[in-house]
Amino acid sequence: MSSRSINFTFHGIGPQExxxxxxxxxxxxxxxxFRSVLDAVKGRSDVRITFDDGNRSDVEIALPALLERGMTATFFVVAGRLGSDAFLTAEDLRALAAAGMRIGSHGMHHRPWREADLQEEVVTAKAVLEDALxxxxxxxxxxFGSYDRRVLKALKRAGYARVYTSDRGSAAPGEWLQARTSITEAGDVRSLMDPSAPSLRRRAELAAKRWR
Ligand SMILES: [Zn+2]
Known part of the structure; x- marks a missing residue:
C-alpha cells in the first residue's frame, strides 16, 4: 500500500448550462x-475525488455516478453562488451530505485568495455554507490554486482541518495541505496515478494549468 495518495479535481461535467x-x-x-475516470479510479484506496465550483452537475451527474460505484467524494462549493442558476442550492448540499458525500468551502465569490478579502472568503463563506448545510x-x-502564507494563516485561524490546493502531484494522506490534480478531457488518467510516467503526467498538468 502506497504511503502517498492522489487527489483528483473535477469541475463542471456534461452539457454547459x-x-x-x-x-x-x-x-x-x-x-x-467523467465516468471513465471514475471507473479507472474505482477500488484505488489511495485516490481521492474532489469537485470544485458547486456546479449543478455535481448533483445531476456526479452524485448518481458515484453512488452507482459505491464511491464518495468531497464537493467544494462557492458560498456566494448557492441557489444561482446552474449552481447548487442549499437543499442540494444537504442531499449530497445525506448521500455520504463531504462538503467543503471554495470561498464566497470564486476569487484568487492571494488578492481577496480573506474575512469574507475564508470566514464568512464558511458560516454561510454551515448555515445552508x-x-x-x-x-x-x-x-485557482491561489494561496500564500497570509492565506494559509487565515485558513488555520478559521479552524479548517484540511486545505486543498491545485499544486498537482501526490500528497501525504494525513497532511493539512493537500495537493490536487485537475482532470481534463484528454490524457491517460492511469499515468496521473503512476509516478513512474512523468512525461504523460507533465503534459496533463500543463493542460490543466490555466484553470485550477
Ligand atoms: Zn474553482
Whole structure:
C-alpha cells in the first residue's frame, strides 16, 4: 500500500448550462470522460475525488455516478453562488451530505485568495455554507490554486482541518495541505496515478494549468 495518495479535481461535467469563465472550458469534461475516470479510479484506496465550483452537475451527474460505484467524494462549493442558476442550492448540499458525500468551502465569490478579502472568503463563506448545510465545514479548496502564507494563516485561524490546493502531484494522506490534480478531457488518467510516467503526467498538468 502506497504511503502517498492522489487527489483528483473535477469541475463542471456534461452539457454547459451557463457561460464559462475564461479558462474554465479546459477543465469542463464530458459525462463519458467523467465516468471513465471514475471507473479507472474505482477500488484505488489511495485516490481521492474532489469537485470544485458547486456546479449543478455535481448533483445531476456526479452524485448518481458515484453512488452507482459505491464511491464518495468531497464537493467544494462557492458560498456566494448557492441557489444561482446552474449552481447548487442549499437543499442540494444537504442531499449530497445525506448521500455520504463531504462538503467543503471554495470561498464566497470564486476569487484568487492571494488578492481577496480573506474575512469574507475564508470566514464568512464558511458560516454561510454551515448555515445552508446544518453541519460544520472543516475543509477548504483554494480557488485557482491561489494561496500564500497570509492565506494559509487565515485558513488555520478559521479552524479548517484540511486545505486543498491545485499544486498537482501526490500528497501525504494525513497532511493539512493537500495537493490536487485537475482532470481534463484528454490524457491517460492511469499515468496521473503512476509516478513512474512523468512525461504523460507533465503534459496533463500543463493542460490543466490555466484553470485550477
Ligand atoms: Zn474553482
Amino acid at each position: 451557463r457561460f464559462l469563465e475564461p479558462g474554465e472550458g479546459t477543465v469542463w469534461v464530458s459525462t463519458e470522460r 446544518g453541519q460544520p465545514i472543516t475543509e477548504a479548496a483554494c480557488p
